[in-house]
Amino acid sequence: MKKVIAAGHICLDITPVFQDNKRVERLGDVLSPGKLIQMGNADVHTGGSVANTGLAMKILGADVTLMGKMGDDEFGGMARKILKSYRAEEGMLTVSGESTSYSIILAVPGIDRIVLHNPGANDTFCADDVPELSLKDCALFHFGYPTLMKKMYESEGNDLQRILKKVKMAGAATSLDFALVNPETEAGQADWEMILEKTLPYVDFFVPSVEELCFMLDRERFKSWQKRAKGRDITKILDIETDIKPLAEQCMSFGAKVLLIKCGAPGIYFKTADFRVLRGISERVELDVQEWSDKEGFEKSYIPERILSGNGAGDTSIAAFLTAMLEGYSIERCMHLAAAAGASCVAAYDALSGLKPLNELEDRINRGWDKCD
Numbered sequence: 001m002k003k004v005i006a007a008g009h010i011c012l013d014i015t016p017v018f019q020d021n022k023r024v025e026r027l028g029d030v031l032s033p034g035k036l037i038q039m040g041n042a043d044v045h046t047g048g049s050v051a052n053t054g055l056a057m058k059i060l061g062a063d064v065t066l067m068g069k070m071g072d073d074e075f076g077g078m079a080r081k082i083l084k085s086y087r088a089e090e091g092m093l094t095v096s097g098e099s100t101s102y103s104i105i106l107a108v109p110g111i112d113r114i115v116l117h118n119p120g121a122n123d124t125f126c127a128d129d130v131p132e133l134s135l136k137d138c139a140l141f142h143f144g145y146p147t148l149m150k151k152m153y154e155s156e157g158n159d160l161q162r163i164l165k166k167v168k169m170a171g172a173a174t175s176l177d178f179a180l181v182n183p184e185t186e187a188g189q190a191d192w193e194m195i196l197e198k199t200l201p202y203v204d205f206f207v208p209s210v211e212e213l214c215f216m217l218d219r220e221r222f223k224s225w226q227k228r229a230k231g232r233d234i235t236k237i238l239d240i241e242t243d244i245k246p247l248a249e250q251c252m253s254f255g256a257k258v259l260l261i262k263c264g265a266p267g268i269y270f271k272t273a274d275f276r277v278l279r280g281i282s283e284r285v286e287l288d289v290q291e292w293s294d295k296e297g298f299e300k301s302y303i304p305e306r307i308l309s310g311n312g313a314g315d316t317s318i319a320a321f322l323t324a325m326l327e328g329y330s331i332e333r334c335m336h337l338a339a340a341a342g343a344s345c346v347a348a349y350d351a352l353s354g355l356k357p358l359n360e361l362e363d364r365i366n367r368g369w370d371k372c373d
Contacts, residue, residue, distance in 0.1 A: 001063040002139035002284065002326045005172075006054025007130065007163075009122045009145030009179070010068035010092070011101035012075045013047030015349050016040075023110030026231065030108050045350035046082045047103055048122075049144020049177055052312040052351040055086055056319030056341070057142075060358055062326060069093040069121040069129060076100035093129060095121055101148075107349065112233055112264075113310055123150035127162035135170035139284035140326065144177040144315070147212070153187050157195030164202035173282040175205035177318060178212040183219075192216035201255035204281045205325075207318045209262040210235060210269075213247050235264030240298055244269050257281055258292070258331075260321065260338070262314045265372065267300040268342075270335055285326060292331050299335040300371045302343040312351020317342035324358060336365055343369075 017040035024030055030037070046055070050068040058064040066088050070076040072095070079100055083089040101120030107113045122145075135141070143163065146152030152160040167174050176199070181187040193216060200206060211234055214222040225234050225243070238244060244261060248271050251259050257277055261269040272278065275293040320341035324334040340361040348354035356364075 002286075003137055004057060004062050004064045004140045004142065004322075004326070005067055005091075005134065005138050006050050006057065006064055006142045006144070007067035008050055008125070008143045009048040009101070009119075009148050010046065010050035010066070010070065010079070011048045011103050011117070011120070011122070012079045013045050013103050013105055013350065015043040015045075015105040015107055017043055017349060018107070018109060020109070024108065025110060027108060027111050027114075030111075031106075043349040044078065045352070046079050047105075047312065047351065048101065048148075049142075049179075049315060051079075051083070052315030053142060053144055053177065053319045053322075055083075055088060055352055056316045056355055057323050058086060058088060059352065059355055060319060060323040062323045064088070065091040065134070067091045067093075067130065067134070069095060069098075069125045071098040071100040071121050072096050073100050075102050091134070095124070098124065107308065107310070109307075117148065119148050119150065122148060125149050126151040127159045127166065130163055130166060132166065132170060135167060135172055137284075138167070138170065138172040139282065140175060140322065141167040141172045142175040142177070142322065145179040146176075147178050147181045147187055147192075150186070153190040153192070153195060156191065157198055160195065161199050161202065164199055168202050168282075171282055171284060173204045173285045174202060175207060175318075175322060176203045177315070178208045178216075180209065180212045180215065183215070196251070197254050200251065203256055205258045205260070205322065206251060206256040207260040207262070207321070209264070209314055210238065210244060210247070213251070213261060217247055217250055233264060235266055238263065238266075240269065260318070262317065263298075264310075265301055267298055267372070268317065268335065268338060269298050270331065271296045272331065286328060287325070288328070288330075295331050297335070299339045301339050302365075303370045303372055304343040304346045307346045308349050310346055313342045313345040316345040316351055316355055320358065320361070327358075337361055340365055340369065
């Protein structure tokens with residue numbers, strides 16, 4: 001079985017459950033100053049790319065080691081207990097005196113989630129925290145959420161580049177995911193276009209969301225999207241040709257080999273490089289380069305049974321895609337499963353409870369699972 005490392009950002013996710021599932025169009029219809037809102041129980045799970053994508057891949061059958069950093073506080077104890085239930089705590093670093101990252105997730109029915117986040121020990125994760133010995137025989141190294149990790153974006157992203165370069169030199173394939181940042185923060189002020197230009201030559205599978213990518217590459221375009229959306233979900237007002245493809249072309253010019261751009265409820269755009277470029281991907285993943293080269297398309301989402309929260313849906317989609325890729329599936333089959341995993345995920349408040357095995361997802365697809373318009 002191919003060895004996978006899921007590294008980067010990890011936190012404890014706390015999601016207060018809204019008792020009234022009535023969908024609303026504007027946040028102010030529910031959250032307003034001085035208003036008391038009767039809530040249900042809080043849903044508490046591990047979150048961040050390490051837990052969401054890493055554990056999802058483990059559940060889907062991949063041989064995954066988690067690699068992240070937490071504090072020795074109460075939240076850290078809760079997170080380690082959860083990871084232990086998956087037998088996945090061994091690769092984690094616990095640092096005395098540092099705090100464990102946490103997120104308060106407001107999943108208002110009908111509104112894209114709002115996240116109140118403390119990065120905690122993620123801010124000190126650096127290239128030296130990735131032991132070279134751990135990379136021996138590693139087929140795929142997935143790194144997630146550098147936008148929420150201070151060492152990854154300070155000094156012009158040197159540590160992020162160091163990590164990816166170290167992994168490539170060790171003979172493994174790499175994948176990279178992001179999280180949206182607040183423009184007013186230090187991370188939001190970083191020159192992400194330059195950081196991407198430095199790091200994408202060392203990235204084989206680049207899997208950002210469309211909002212994250214646009215913010216990093218073209219902030220004026222991102223502002224125009226916000227104006228067009230008028231407070232609604234940005235992904236629902238985008239055009240593939242004029243909005244998404246220009247961003248994709250820039251990523252490919254920077255060196256990305258396989259690109260997935262998560263576009264929320266509408267689906268996922270994908271594009272691959274030519275045969276010559278794809279040959280640069282590690283032989284350990286055993287990718288059928290001929291079959292995967294020069295592909296492009298848009299995979300529409302499947303209609304979910306219900307929608308409770310979008311938290312982690314993108315991460316589990318990527319987990320299904322990467323797991324299927326490691327199993328030797330075609331890119332079209334991988335994209336179907338990525339969309340199916342995302343649709344399953346939104347039926348639960350956390351990233352993992354709604355996840356189904358690949359064979360169950362494929363069975364439902366084959367039985368005619370309807371897609372979104």
